[in-house]
Amino acid sequence: MAGSDSPPPCGEELGERIRRAAATKAPLRIVGGGTKAFYGRQVDAEPLNVAGHCGVVSYDPSELVVVARAGTPLAEIEARLGECGQRLAFEPPRLGEASTIGGVVAAGLSGPRRPFSGAVRDCVLGATILDGRGQVLRFGGQVFKNVAGFDAFRLMAGAMGCLGVVLEVSLRVTPAPRREAAVALELASDVARTRVCALMARPTPLSGAFHDGERLHLRLSGGEAGVTALAAELGGEEEPLGYWDAVRDLTHPTLASHEPLWRVSLPQTAPIPPVGDVAAWDWAGSLVWMRSNLAAESVWQSAAGVGGHATLFRGAKAGEEVFQPLAPAMLALHQRLKAALDPAGVLNPGRMYGAL
């Protein structure tokens, strides 16, 4: 056991706030570090601050799991894991020093390693939440293989706090690779996407494939022999691994924009819909960052037309929808699910969709 910090638990106080809110039908806006306030729709409600509910509860490197309270800074967790040569495989964007693990899970944003090592929800092994009645519920646990009960803990990843306030999460962690390398290749976007597909059809140690509009950037992570062999085969220009920090944290210069920035998620081989200027793509060509002033409806329609979906990531006006609209039957199911866990509709109402 690598030690345990124990600040005073304040779950009870948060539960009381929710019970009062539910009784008076006064909605709450869940706030962690506030670094993702721009993401999703704005909620006009009293803040429920979770950042104070913090601290690593347990971390045992030989169990490959870290358990932390929601308000624990992401940076603190990553530092702890780093000391033992481990990391979070889903590599979430670090959008500010205050970023908390609860916010990371609630937003469900996964970094460049997503196509190779999985998403946030893949690494969530369990969650303790406060539901919309202020009850503490524990789903999942601390073990990788666990099929008792519905996987309500995975459901919390990306739910934007609409189904419960995450109090504590157990996350699967991964050993850091023995060797990593980064290279850049002079390849145009479409050629680069084809090249990446060909590489991924073989057992290669690829762990990142990002195109900045001009060049393809590849990251390799794995054993000594595999990384060395692939790097030699790829050629190109070797670059510092630090290049990938900006890709991960969405601070790459190509993503800076005064225009609305769209995040378009696509099937691996789908054509990029011509609805804006492609700033860059990540996730081996499955995630396209785009600047567009087109009406949101036409971006959504084009994305859906090729089997993908689009999110107005930055630059939405107040009250606008930002996520790809759901079909009526699917929206109705979402509403029933929200009502199941938050019957009074007090947890982040409207943060994901106006009607949710």
Next chain:
Amino acid sequence: MLDRFEAKLDGAFGLLDRETLLARLRAVLPGERLIATTEAMRPYESDGLAAYRSLPAAVALPADADEAAAVLQICRELGVPVVARGAGTGLSGGALPFPGSVLLALGKLNRILEIDPVARTARVQPGVRNLAISEAVKHHGLFYAPDPSSQLACSIGGNVAENAGGVHCLKYGLTVHNILKLEALTIEGERLTIGSDALDAPGFDLMALLTGSEGLLAVVTEITVRLLPLPADIQALLVAFSDVRQAGQAVADIIAAGITPAGLEMMDELALTAAEQFAHAGYPLDAKAILICECDGAAGDAEAELAHVAEICRAAGASEVRHAKDEAERARLWAGRKGAFPAMGRIAADYYCIDGTIPRRQLPQVLAKIAELSSEFGLAVANVFHAGDGNLHPLILYDAAAPGELDRAEALGGAILELCVAVGGTITGEHGVGREKINQMCVQFTTAELEAFAAIKAAFDPQGLLNPGKAVPTLARCAEFGAMHVHRGEVAHPELPRF
């Protein structure tokens, strides 16, 4: 016995004239796609948990998703429960028919619809066998990673319902990590697309929720799976220990050293002896425990990693470390492990397989406690163990013909599961709750948590018609059977460390 459903504990459904139901079903399921005679329904009265048997009102064998939707619409309208079934290999009674129910057997939906080697995906119907997917894409150098031991027979639809794992899931993940999209039918017969061909989808992550939901939320009619490139090199090691605790320590040390083996399996003396006699795998019969460790990766890396594992095992006190020198020897090592269950059939009249998961560090204490429980109940227990991910499979040996032995085996199994929960684990790692572990759910979850599960189910299935009496117990059931148990906070084994 849990194969007797009780209206009070499992859900009450209005009694329906069977002829009315059959007439409605016949109109949408021509000819032999509707089975209604007792004799013809016999093969469907149980799944892989053969101790539990019960006959449905009818067995529906739809030829496509439209017919399945029509069956669901009729059942919803008439208020008839529906139990979905894949290949029937499940080990927890999840596909055990509810009396008066329609058993919706999806075996005829068995086509691989599309293989895309460039995007590395396959679109398949639920009745496709797990191994058939890997076989169909092998010539592209690809495979479908989750490999439950029953992969020759089990269907991918059942894998989704159970969130199936396998011996390689430590490295490659469970079913939920290897699928992209589901086409599913609600109890209304309405089609839903869950997930997407992209790496995420808008809204809540319903794909993750549906995976492992044991047929309680929807009926899956199509699955898009992700395929992975076959590894360049695979190497395996057999390690023997003269003390089970040393083997447990070696497992923890391997993981802590930053190694992610493709497979890491452990067997105790009783299990390895039986397996050796059955499969002649070359296991050392004087060992108290063996580990099988497999590493894969680029040429050179797998070998280097395995050499590191060998070093760690020697340091932990291994009495023998044997590197499989060729593919044939590697296959033999696995044949012994995969044959461990049938091997038990030779040394005992019957065996009962348990499926708890524990944190790896609890392994020595838990094995010691299982040995104590084994002598307390007077039944031998052989331990087969997915050591890498803490998933235990204690096999309780008993004789169903001996009066009282099955009851004792069930009671011992229940005690082992409660032990798993007490040390911070779970009652089921991969076999599912199904019917078998429904009472133990009352131990693992509180009333509020069970109510939340029921509310989630009601959001999909307000009448509770999909697979009633399985996976999520009613509060009435917990009141009746949970009384003998103790909830979290008042733990069954206070001597064990808590965290």
